[in-house]
Structure formats: structure tokens, C-alpha cells
Amino acid sequence: xxxxxxxxxxxxxxxxxxDRTPVDMMGNxxxxxxxxxxxxxxxxxxxxxxxxxxxxxxxxxxxxILEHFGVDFRRVFLAKGSAAANxxxxxxxxxxxxxxxxxxxxxxxxxxDHPLRHAATLDDxxxxxxxTAEGLYSADGVREAAYHLYHDTDYAVxxxxxxxxxxxxxxxxxxxxxxxxxxxxxxxxxADFMLDRILExxxxxxxxxxxxxxxxxxxxxxxxxxxxxxxxxxxPAMYRRFIKPREQQLYAMIHELAPEAFIIHHTDGNVFAIIxxxxxxxxxxxNPMQTSSRDMGAQxxxxxxxxxxxxxxxxxxxxxxxxALVAEVKARIDVLGKGGGYVLASCNHMIDVAPExxxxxxxxxxxxxxxxxx
Numbered sequence: 001x002x003x004x005x006x007x008x009x010x011x012x013x014x015x016x017x018x019d020r021t022p023v024d025m026m027g028n029x030x031x032x033x034x035x036x037x038x039x040x041x042x043x044x045x046x047x048x049x050x051x052x053x054x055x056x057x058x059x060x061x062x063x064x065i066l067e068h069f070g071v072d073f074r075r076v077f078l079a080k081g082s083a084a085a086n087x088x089x090x091x092x093x094x095x096x097x098x099x100x101x102x103x104x105x106x107x108x109x110x111x112x113d114h115p116l117r118h119a120a121t122l123d124d125x126x127x128x129x130x131x132t133a134e135g136l137y138s139a140d141g142v143r144e145a146a147y148h149l150y151h152d153t154d155y156a157v158x159x160x161x162x163x164x165x166x167x168x169x170x171x172x173x174x175x176x177x178x179x180x181x182x183x184x185x186x187x188x189x190x191a192d193f194m195l196d197r198i199l200e201x202x203x204x205x206x207x208x209x210x211x212x213x214x215x216x217x218x219x220x221x222x223x224x225x226x227x228x229x230x231x232x233x234x235x236p237a238m239y240r241r242f243i244k245p246r247e248q249q250l251y252a253m254i255h256e257l258a259p260e261a262f263i264i265h266h267t268d269g270n271v272f273a274i275i276x277x278x279x280x281x282x283x284x285x286x287n288p289m290q291t292s293s294r295d296m297g298a299q300x301x302x303x304x305x306x307x308x309x310x311x312x313x314x315x316x317x318x319x320x321x322x323x324a325l326v327a328e329v330k331a332r333i334d335v336l337g338k339g340g341g342y343v344l345a346s347c348n349h350m351i352d353v354a355p356e357x358x359x360x361x362x363x364x365x366x367x368x369x370x371x372x373x374x
Contacts, residue, residue: 031061160221166267168224206220289312290314292316309341
């Protein structure tokens, strides 16, 4: 007998073998960029729907596509707050509620002005017009949406990450990447003060979200890009000094407000050296498992941490040959899905993927069950 979607996910994330590997799409770092989404929508013969957000390169969440592919997850979203709108300028740039000015360049959104670039003292940081959790987001309708998904469907319910930049990401956005890294080194007291302000806002956002949805969700998304291709973006020692303590506070609150939920942490790149730290602060699932990065091979990470951590993502070859993609899907399930502990999804957003490849990826994933062979 097949499991329900929720049962399948709970087994897999608890590192036990489900009937098949769960699959996911349209969550944190598993969205379809708009052009890819529109091509897939038309390929499946679906009518247009409105985007769920703007100011991003991936703006659509379409449950019809999730249903078509047998995706095991559904997401609950915080509503935008009264001060959440971007300010659009005449030069086609826009400023977000955090004061970061950006421009769309091709399919990507790039920051071009960082409001705290010249912050050098505690007074500079304190004087900044920081947003508030209540201005950024509203929990209107969240409890009802989560309650409905929990009681009226059998999907695993996910609190969709409202804050894609994490602590390191946000600092880089506000100050500039090179400038923020230098701030960590040259003015740690200023960096601490800034990160504490970010933590205060993030705690408020997740408290608002999970006081409404916490009893009903099985997974909570968080994110912070901590890895590059060859190493962590900052040294493990700097991560433990500045980022880890804030993660510890935020994730402890999340576990308290959503006691049955797994925390899924998104970070690209090579984070092998700090995976034990992520586990220590309460991370249960690592996304996107970028296996092409140094030290992040599927077998290496599964052998080292598969008894304490589940994995999500890992499929990178979506834009190439369809047969090679099918082979990669099977290889990821063979290694990461053995004994449970794996949700198959794209390794980060689908940027320019043919509809036929997406169909092949998910059809292969839901039908490939190597552990059931006789």
C-alpha cells in the first residue's frame, strides 16, 4: 500500500525508508524562473494564473503543476505587510523595504546600492531606518491556510521562507559583500550590532508566522548562503563567531513554535566543514546538496552525516541531455535515498530548463524504487 504524501515525507526526513523518494518543487531554492515556468505551464496545457510575488526572477507558485508531478509538499506563505512594497525608480531600478537598491539584469536581480556601505560605528547602524517584522509581513489568513492543508489534504505542509537572505546574505546586501567581510574583521562590535538588529527582525517574522502556522507544519524553511564552490564564504571560525549564535537563537525558537517540524536550511556550495555546526543549531535537512562543489559529493556527505541529517535537492543536470538527467536522478536516489533521508528536487532554481526535461526528472523520480527490487 502506498503511503500518503505526509507519511512519505515524515519517514524520509526521519531517515527511514519510504515507499518512494519524496519529490519537491516551488519551495525555497526549488522555484522555476519565470521563463521556465511559463514554458512548462504551456507544455502542460494550463491556463495563466497571477504571480504570487514580484521583484524576483521566480514569481510563480502553481499547485496544478505540483499535482501533475505528484509533489509531496504544499506551502503556506506570509502575506506582505503594509511597508513591504518596493519603491520603483525612473531608471528601472527599485529599492526594497530594507533600503537595498537593485536592477534586473537579464534573468537575475542584482543589488547596485547598499545603504549601510559606509557604516563604521554603532551610531551609524542604530540611526538606520530598519524595517519591522510587522511592516514587512502579515499573518492574516495564515492559520486558516495551514489548518486547511493539514486537515483537508495529506500533503506535507511547509512554512515557506519569507526571508531568503540569511544573516550573512543580509549583511552583504546592506553593506556590500567585500565591505561586510571587512567589517567582520575590522569592526566586530559594529557587525555584532548589525547582526543583532537583523536577528531581532527575523525572530519577529518567524514568531508571527509560526504562532499562526506552527502546529500544522511539517517543515520550516530557512536560508543563508554560506558556501562557495571550493570552501565556505567565510572561515568556519568566523561563521562560529558571528553567524552560528544567531542561527542558534532563531532555530531554537522555530523548533519551540513548530515542535513537529523539520528545519530545512538552504545554502549553496561547500559547507562540509560546518555541517556539524548546522546540525548543532537545529538544522534537520540540508538544501540544495550541491554535489558538484568540493567535498560535497553525494556519497561523501551521506556517509559522514546521513545518520544525523536529511538531504534535499542535488539534481544539477537539468539543462543538458535528458538521458543524462534521468541517469543523474537515479544516481541521487541510489545514494542519498538509500535508507531514507532524501527529498529529490532541483539543485537551486530551474533557470532555463526544457519542459521535457522537467517531465522526465519527476516521472523518473516517482517511479524509480531500487530498494524494492526482487
